[in-house]
Amino acid sequence: MKINYLIISFLLLIINESHAQHPYNLNWKKIKTEHFEIVFPEEISNEGQRLANTLEFLYKPASSTLFNDTKRISVFLSNQSVISNGYVSTIPRMSLFYTTPMQDATVLGSNDWLQTLAVHEFRHVVQNDLANRNFTKLGSIFYGSYGRTGLAYSEPLWYSEGDAVATETLYSQLGRGRMPSFTMLIKAQLLSGKNFKYEKTYLGSYKDYSPSHYALGYLLEMQMRNEFGSDITYKTIDRMSKYSFLPYAFSLALKKEIGQNVRQFHKNTFDKYQKIWIDETDKIIESNRIEIIKDKKHWTNYTHPQLIDSSIYAIKSGLDCAQILVEIDNLGNEHKILQFETDKISANAGKIVWSDFSANVRWSEKSYSNIYSYDVKNKKSKQVTFKTRYFAPTLSPNGNYIACIEFTTNSKSNLVILNSNSGEVLKTFTLPNNDFIRTPAWSENGEQIVFLHTTELGQALSILNFSSGKITKLLDYNFKNISNPVFYNESILFNMPVNGNDKICMLDTTSHKIYSVVQTKFGSFNPFISHRSAIYQYYTPNGYKIAFSKIEKQNWQEITEIVDYNQTLIDKALKQEDSTKILSKAILPDSIYQIKKYPRLLNALNIHAWGFYSGEEEYEFTLKSNNKLNTLSINTGILYKLNNQSFSKYIDAEFTALFPVFHVGFTTENRSYSFYENAQKNTIDWKENTSIFGIYLPLNFSEGSLIHGLTIGSNIQIINRIAQESVGNYSIREGNFTPIANYAVYQIYKQKAKRDVAPRLGIYLKAIVRTTPFEQTYDGWQKFFSSKIYLPSPIRHANFLVEIASETKKSDILLSNQFVYPRGFEMENNEKFVKFSANYHFPLFHPDLNILQLFYIKRVRTNLFYDYGLAGTIENFENQTQTSLQSTGIELFFDFNLFNIKYDFNAGFRYSFRLNDQKGIFEFLMFEIPIN
Numbered sequence: 001m002k003i004n005y006l007i008i009s010f011l012l013l014i015i016n017e018s019h020a021q022h023p024y025n026l027n028w029k030k031i032k033t034e035h036f037e038i039v040f041p042e043e044i045s046n047e048g049q050r051l052a053n054t055l056e057f058l059y060k061p062a063s064s065t066l067f068n069d070t071k072r073i074s075v076f077l078s079n080q081s082v083i084s085n086g087y088v089s090t091i092p093r094m095s096l097f098y099t100t101p102m103q104d105a106t107v108l109g110s111n112d113w114l115q116t117l118a119v120h121e122f123r124h125v126v127q128n129d130l131a132n133r134n135f136t137k138l139g140s141i142f143y144g145s146y147g148r149t150g151l152a153y154s155e156p157l158w159y160s161e162g163d164a165v166a167t168e169t170l171y172s173q174l175g176r177g178r179m180p181s182f183t184m185l186i187k188a189q190l191l192s193g194k195n196f197k198y199e200k201t202y203l204g205s206y207k208d209y210s211p212s213h214y215a216l217g218y219l220l221e222m223q224m225r226n227e228f229g230s231d232i233t234y235k236t237i238d239r240m241s242k243y244s245f246l247p248y249a250f251s252l253a254l255k256k257e258i259g260q261n262v263r264q265f266h267k268n269t270f271d272k273y274q275k276i277w278i279d280e281t282d283k284i285i286e287s288n289r290i291e292i293i294k295d296k297k298h299w300t301n302y303t304h305p306q307l308i309d310s311s312i313y314a315i316k317s318g319l320d321c322a323q324i325l326v327e328i329d330n331l332g333n334e335h336k337i338l339q340f341e342t343d344k345i346s347a348n349a350g351k352i353v354w355s356d357f358s359a360n361v362r363w364s365e366k367s368y369s370n371i372y373s374y375d376v377k378n379k380k381s382k383q384v385t386f387k388t389r390y391f392a393p394t395l396s397p398n399g400n401y402i403a404c405i406e407f408t409t410n411s412k413s414n415l416v417i418l419n420s421n422s423g424e425v426l427k428t429f430t431l432p433n434n435d436f437i438r439t440p441a442w443s444e445n446g447e448q449i450v451f452l453h454t455t456e457l458g459q460a461l462s463i464l465n466f467s468s469g470k471i472t473k474l475l476d477y478n479f480k481n482i483s484n485p486v487f488y489n490e491s492i493l494f495n496m497p498v499n500g501n502d503k504i505c506m507l508d509t510t511s512h513k514i515y516s517v518v519q520t521k522f523g524s525f526n527p528f529i530s531h532r533s534a535i536y537q538y539y540t541p542n543g544y545k546i547a548f549s550k551i552e553k554q555n556w557q558e559i560t561e562i563v564d565y566n567q568t569l570i571d572k573a574l575k576q577e578d579s580t581k582i583l584s585k586a587i588l589p590d591s592i593y594q595i596k597k598y599p600r601l602l603n604a605l606n607i608h609a610w611g612f613y614s615g616e617e618e619y620e621f622t623l624k625s626n627n628k629l630n631t632l633s634i635n636t637g638i639l640y641k642l643n644n645q646s647f648s649k650y651i652d653a654e655f656t657a658l659f660p661v662f663h664v665g666f667t668t669e670n671r672s673y674s675f676y677e678n679a680q681k682n683t684i685d686w687k688e689n690t691s692i693f694g695i696y697l698p699l700n701f702s703e704g705s706l707i708h709g710l711t712i713g714s715n716i717q718i719i720n721r722i723a724q725e726s727v728g729n730y731s732i733r734e735g736n737f738t739p740i741a742n743y744a745v746y747q748i749y750k751q752k753a754k755r756d757v758a759p760r761l762g763i764y765l766k767a768i769v770r771t772t773p774f775e776q777t778y779d780g781w782q783k784f785f786s787s788k789i790y791l792p793s794p795i796r797h798a799n800f801l802v803e804i805a806s807e808t809k810k811s812d813i814l815l816s817n818q819f820v821y822p823r824g825f826e827m828e829n830n831e832k833f834v835k836f837s838a839n840y841h842f843p844l845f846h847p848d849l850n851i852l853q854l855f856y857i858k859r860v861r862t863n864l865f866y867d868y869g870l871a872g873t874i875e876n877f878e879n880q881t882q883t884s885l886q887s888t889g890i891e892l893f894f895d896f897n898l899f900n901i902k903y904d905f906n907a908g909f910r911y912s913f914r915l916n917d918q919k920g921i922f923e924f925l926m927f928e929i930p931i932n
Contacts, residue, residue, distance in 0.1 A: 020096060020630050022365040023080060024657050028598035028629070035059050035070070039598050039628075040077035043410040047077060047099060047114065053589045054118045061581035062119055062167055063126040065230045066237075070129040074628055075121075079409045080366035082357065082389055084108075086117040088124040091145040092608040094628045095121050100407050103392045103438050104343060105452065105483040106181050106495060106502075106525065109174040110459035113436065115583050116168060116175075123167040127160050128152075130234065134241040144609035144624070151244040155237070156262070157902050158202055159250065162217020163233055166225070169218070170573055172583050173458065173479040177218050177570065180497050181523055184539055186211045186219065188522045190274045191281060192541030198266040199856040200848050203897045206319065206755050206859050207846040209299035209543070213902065222573060223269045228258050230576030247899035248853070262900075263853075280500055287518045287555065289538070289547040292328060296320070298755075301544040304526050305535045306347035308376055312535065313337075313347055318543055320796070322705060322753045325352070325374070328546070337374065338381055339750055341704045344392055344439075344484075347528075349399025350376045351420065353384070355391050358703040362659055370703075371402060373420065385423040392439045395420065396446045403440040403449050413437045415451060415464065429464060431471070440464075443487040444529075450474075450485045450492055456585035461485060461492065461507070474509060480562060488529050488551065493517065495525045498559055504536060505559065506551075515556040518549050600657075604632050617642040631657035639669070646670030663694040663715065687722040696743075705751045707762075712744045739780065741770040749790060757841050757861055758799040762790040768818055770809075780811020784818040798842035805835040808874065822867035824887040824912025824921040830871040832882070840864045858904075859895040864888075886915040891925070 027042040031052045038055070040048040055075065063070065075095045084102040088095045101113035108116060132140055132148050139147030169175030176182040189196075194208065204210040224232050239253035246252065251262040260268065292312060293302050300318035307313075310330040317323040325337040325345065342354040352374040360366035371384040371393045384402070393404040399420060406414040406428075413436045417427040431437065435453035442449055449464045458477035464470070474492065475482070485494040488506060496505040496514070502523035503516045518524045520538040527534040535548040581587070609624035622637035636651040648669030655662045667690045672683050696713025719737040749762025770782040786805035793799055805819040810831055819835060821827045841863040849857045865888065872882035893908035910923045 030598040143611040154249040158213040158217030162221035292546040346394040348395035356704040764788040782809035801839040803837040863891040
């Protein structure tokens, strides 16, 4: 159905539905409290109890400044995935928490993982419910979850995430707002003179680094609260919901409340922070260092440096490149080794190890973290473990052992020792209270392992004697947010934020004093010890760079007091909140809730969206149901066509709980066909009933940076035609048409860099075979094959794309084409068609241009193409009398944001020159999608 109003198309594009699919054999349980339904696999019942207590405790304080009582919401715990994340969905209304915590405390802090998720994600629930009022409420009444979500399009992501981070910061001992690394990238950007305008800061850029909307939102949100009071967010969202049909409702509401629109408020806020941070950084005395990496043209990161012989190995990423492992030799020359997706590497004895993501073949909510290794001498990589949940691997000095962290599906954390060649488990160590263990590292003699471990009391630092298994605690539980410890002689080096600056610090294990040993302007991290020097990463306005500094005792500074980052900012906001409710084990309730079975059948139907839509000469009413485990999706509706004044009815259902996916659908409609006979227009009508039964298997072989998948399936359609009448020489035969379609789609490619227009190397294949094997009134068959081959270009970020397609069909019923016709020609329905296409796609420039606050253009790119096609009947091809279609031309695309929505749109123009008749065709393109 075509929709007349372009804005509705935009709204449908930005609606995200949950497609999480859990393994079918999980035994789901539930706890029902006054305000929540907690749903979890039976093996983590303890975590379900703990989360129920935490959420009930947070219910009042975490919603107090938004003055909104939320209705009960379902919160699901996913324990099969190695992803560390959580989200709140409005389609349908629910929340999902992934139970695997992050290893690196630098990213999210050393708070208890589930508590962090609870306060952050519940704040999103409150935000969503608050915004569902006034005009937005009308949208949800008439369109259900689609209306609520669609009318939130003017609410910027920085607001929702910034407000959630602020709440997370204020109600936890160490939220992200208390960590200097969280806003470090914005600080460096501002102090380098890159105080970009709002659109570029929020919507991003291919030319310059733009901060995450989390950090941006936190700074703006806290400034709003401190300057205009704790109720400013409530007032703004309440007013916004009255005008949510307008594209800039949030900015207009903000203007009414504080006298500044969002662009003005952003500028004024960042001007203030710039002055504060200039004063802060002027007081920092940087350590002497020798830089390893030359400055790059574009924002580029080099992290987790490791030394082998005279070469440094590090993780490189940035705007220009996907994440790769690089070698930097002693002359400063850089060599790419391989592409991967990891957050840490460890090197020793001529080897490098890391952990990387691996998908489950079928279930999107089950994944693995396997260990890989690279032999520097032989220049070969290999996978060491398979279908495991290992994180933060570190090599022993002799290279024989790997120490890593295992986090099991029942939320148990173990320190595991593996054989580095075979992956065999040699030893497993656990802690008495099931602390979450983080980032182990070996001593220089291989006799000890240092590690961090976290509970609700904070994070402690301990060492393990490898031989005896004895564990000695060096630092008791605290909220200093130490991360990535390593041995330095008898001392321990680690990252630690100190009064607004992340430093490399040292714990003297004899005196138990902590010293600052490396300090840079914006932050220094992750030391690797070589003799009496530290090789480390430090942040600059152009990304993380690598340097080394001598660890000279005369330059050490003892740390006696640590003050929260932006203490003044936090103190003001804390006075507006109930600071007695800051999460801690001492004040959390420990109620024991009744655990019941989660009845999947009773929860199979969950109607959450409905609506009435008008199109070109048709009206439609639809209902949408998705159960919260995403195992059953149902879409049903009635369509009224004005041209023949008839009703069509349809229902489609998809069942995804089993290994294959099952699909059924039923449609009944009155159809018509118009034709001219003796200059007289005639219309013939008939009724058509269609049933479809399908099965398909989506297989995912992706691992690390490799996107790799295969979908195979089959469906059968039963089409029954009932003739209404005959007109002239034309009639519709009554009877059945039962095509069976078998299909397969295969793709494989590496993740691309942000500035790349397409994957540098990849393949996309699609094949469809349709037949009518049964005796019936109508008969036909169709065979289709297409391939897309992505090839690298000598020019960076450009791409060659070669497409080959072939289709042959013969049928009593018109079968639709499966391919895109040569550009510049009108689509025709031929019995046989063969197509070849060559494309060269490359970026032109990155203007970061704001046009009247309607369009923010981030990139302009072009595509040069040549299309060649052969079309005709099967007999034409046999007699070599088929028609040749050839065209060449150019396409110009604009990648942009509309109405300051953080969703990338694209549109453009195409000029096709038909070589057959020397005719030029000019077209406008909307929502062009160049990559599958």
